[in-house]
Amino acid sequence: MSAVVLPPMLPQATRIEAIRTENAQTKTLVLAARWQAEPGQFLLAWLPRHDEKPFSLVDADPVTITVAAVGPFTRLLHRLQPGARLWLRGPLGRGFVLGGQRPLLVGGGYGVAPLWFLARRAVATGATVTAVIGARTAADLLFVDRLAGLGVHVMVTTEDGSRGQKGLVTDAVAPLLAAGAVDGLYGCGPHGMLVALARLAQRYGIPAQLSWEAYMRCGLGLCGSCEHAGRLLCQEGPVLSVPLGCQC
């Protein structure tokens, strides 16, 4: 008697076509799958009988992810060679919605991954794109040169000052917002950074879209595990607007 059923969304087996080493603990995997997706959307990668974990899309066609080795699953992903199989569910969640003509992209750690996807879309629309990329040391930075090569105005901050401005991304972001140099903020990175960015965006009244992380279980908007401020990140996120509800 139920009418409503979506097509099955089981993990689909695919193969790794190419691998690029980004830095000591980060690799980019190019997969033999072609999707239509938005920057900020993610996928679930499965290794049978091991684990299934979320990763932001760095590209949808071909499907590409950038993986930091932080534990068992990501270490196994780093061991895989071209031709090896990986199972995917996605694209999942809601991504960034570009608005305005002077977007500011702010990324920390592998949080730059979805922003590199977003930057390509923004530049394609003729927007003037600024990016603030942060990391602990110069060695941890990701995508800086590729963003610059795209014509993005890139500013770098490192905690140890080994490259760019010494300090946190927020130190570089605050003056840009104060100067009204940008009309929208798009951020992805560690939780603390996102909280600080949200505060800055609200102080300067600049619409912001931030991509949050949480431990995901069902991935279908049911179990509540990925809740952030009353929203289910797997279904209604991972990108949320500041102030919540507004789609800038």
Add this chain to the structure above:
Amino acid sequence: MSAVVLPPMLPQATRIEAIRTENAQTKTLVLAARWQAEPGQFLLAWLPRHDEKPFSLVDADPVTITVAAVGPFTRLLHRLQPGARLWLRGPLGRGFVLGGQRPLLVGGGYGVAPLWFLARRAVATGATVTAVIGARTAADLLFVDRLAGLGVHVMVTTEDGSRGQKGLVTDAVAPLLAAGAVDGLYGCGPHGMLVALARLAQRYGIPAQLSWEAYMRCGLGLCGSCEHAGRLLCQEGPVLSVPLGCQC
């Protein structure tokens, strides 16, 4: 993991829009439903908590059936007044496939019902239609005048000779086939009549399509109850070709 699912086929509630009395034990019910269907296809009519029974379509738009009162279910149908509800599943099965330009329609009892539907289709294609209608007595005849009014050349046989030729339909059919006056035979009626028609058609080498009856249970081609000569009438019939397999 299963891919293949049809839309649900549960009984749909509809209402009786008009009722015509055809003869002492036969009524025609016009229903508030509009289908696309072929002559020879049937429906299953359900009365909640009573029974569900098959009836040939006399028309599909609006859905119309002609019902002979022979037992409990059909007697209840005869009691229903305009506006009363009836539940339908259909159209079901395979109907007649018109071929040739000089079809011969042969009906006995309420078997004329689907032929009256077929005759309208045949005349619309410009075919020269002949019909042999049989019954026990003149009072039991159905659709004779309406067929004639359609421009069909109608021949009548009654067992008691109270109208038309005295005898069985086959007595009138044999000479027509012998004379090569027709190029296809389409029959519906009691089992014995159909067996005789099949024999005649094969003797004179004329392609025939006959609509058979059997007690139906599942109505979905599963249970085997409606088998006739290895075919499942509810799914592959009720109309079967003679010789089996050929679609004349």
Add this chain to the structure above:
Amino acid sequence: MDIRLATSFLRRRLPTPLVLASGIWGTSATLLVRAAQAGCGAVTSKSCGPEPRRGHVNPTCLDWGHGLLNAIGLPNPGAEAEVAILAAAKAALAPLGSALIASFFADTVANFGRVAAVLAQAEPDFLEANISCPNVHSEFGEPFAARAESAAAVTAAIKEAVPHIPLIVKLAPDVPDIGRIAQAVVAAGADAICAINTMPGLIIDLESGQPILANRRGGISGPALLPISLRCVYEIHQAVPHVPIIGTGGVTTGADAVAMLMAGATAVGIGSAVYYRGPEAITLIRDELAAWLSSHGYTSPEAVRGLAHREPVYDLPPSPPPFPAAHGPV
């Protein structure tokens, strides 16, 4: 026609007969309140147990095309911590009028009583004993819902520990006679029944040849479960006609909710629908239910409750079907 969806459940007024099913959203006060605002007359918290639990490794939930399969593994912060979540939810729900149902499970009969006593501190409107989760099998052996005896024992222990809060016992579909089990738990003191939990199933990935869920087997929910839950509710209503039932399983549309009420349910659980139709599902189902009732001349959910058990009679009984021909058909 003007519809009152308000429903009386164990003498508690629910603004609507829709109940957020346990394990759906119920992990925080925020989400429980969101479900109430969307249209749930009662909301059920995620089942919690005696100790904190991590739950199963992923994958834990799948869409296999006709329903879902899940083995989340009952992750929960433990009863002590759960009290704070329940208390916050209770306070926030008050202005909305929606009831709070505290769901819980345990590994032993005695621990069911202990957990109930802890959760009672938060004063939920109802307790719901989840004796039917199929996904912790290996750990606890057969679920308590599998046998009338064990189901009754758990029920009695909870009623003894917390006599003053009405108890809902949630049953499992993978039993040969759910009516007998319902009678047993009611005899042991259950005030209401929730039917049903998920039906155990398995999905295999062909490319790896492996079960997809980390737990291998999981529980089927969503559209494929609806005829099973309708049958269970129908049989339970026959077995214990005066006991209110929360009919849960596969309800995705207002029409599904109507069918559940006709089968004998007093309230209707909503779970997987928030995946199939998104977070708006609760509001959509509430509005579709109201629209169906009014278009059919009913003024309240009560008007259709148990309708499937009141059958028309005919003075002409149907003919018996024929005996199959001895040598098969012609």
Add this chain to the structure above:
Amino acid sequence: MDIRLATSFLRRRLPTPLVLASGIWGTSATLLVRAAQAGCGAVTSKSCGPEPRRGHVNPTCLDWGHGLLNAIGLPNPGAEAEVAILAAAKAALAPLGSALIASFFADTVANFGRVAAVLAQAEPDFLEANISCPNVHSEFGEPFAARAESAAAVTAAIKEAVPHIPLIVKLAPDVPDIGRIAQAVVAAGADAICAINTMPGLIIDLESGQPILANRRGGISGPALLPISLRCVYEIHQAVPHVPIIGTGGVTTGADAVAMLMAGATAVGIGSAVYYRGPEAITLIRDELAAWLSSHGYTSPEAVRGLAHREPVYDLPPSPPPFPAAHGPV
């Protein structure tokens, strides 16, 4: 790649692992032969009982969107008349090489033995005891498949009456522990298991408020049943690893058949698929199965059997999931 679909089942060679399920077509020798010609390596006759039965009044079968619901009510000409049908089928099947499975049921343990002895006159290749039909409940009380004890008692009675024909026992899904029941019937002498029969369900017509099937409840088959049958076959294979299983339930495509083999089935039952895909379903599924095997480098169905039970191991175990935050998420 060249595929041999031929399968050995209880030392009998089957041309393909596909088995026509009981109650589908199996009412005449003509239809049993048609199924074998279409690609079934074994065909099962419609269950017959001690006496002729009319079966239930209509409606007896429904398509509810994600599966079917049926309560045909076991119409059959009775064991004595059935012998002629079986003998004719046995003779006609011989040139095709397909095996004949004679299905039957009874109202008492003793009658199971009597019916088996009668059907044995036709010398079917296998007997299949249907102890699991959900649709004759009211008449015979709980199906024998509901409890290990009753299932074992029936099995023993049949083996005593007909020791020389291999016995398949067909189990029901609406039990909490099908593995234990499988062990019980095997211990009692069952040579193979058929899993599963239909899952009890109910569908209600909203306009009348009435159950649609004349029998009210019926058995769910088709796509919605697949994860349940896969799980049952998986658990039975774990419980009795060396006993061949006919995996039946929801198999509609070649991919579904592959999954059933991976779960541990030796043969794969085909039923509702002939509705979903028409009479050609059997041939389509056979060809899809062969195509999948060859495209994946397998040369026979045996090559994938039980694959789901042989799991890869990793030197790095996955991290345990986090404990849920005590006060719900931020």
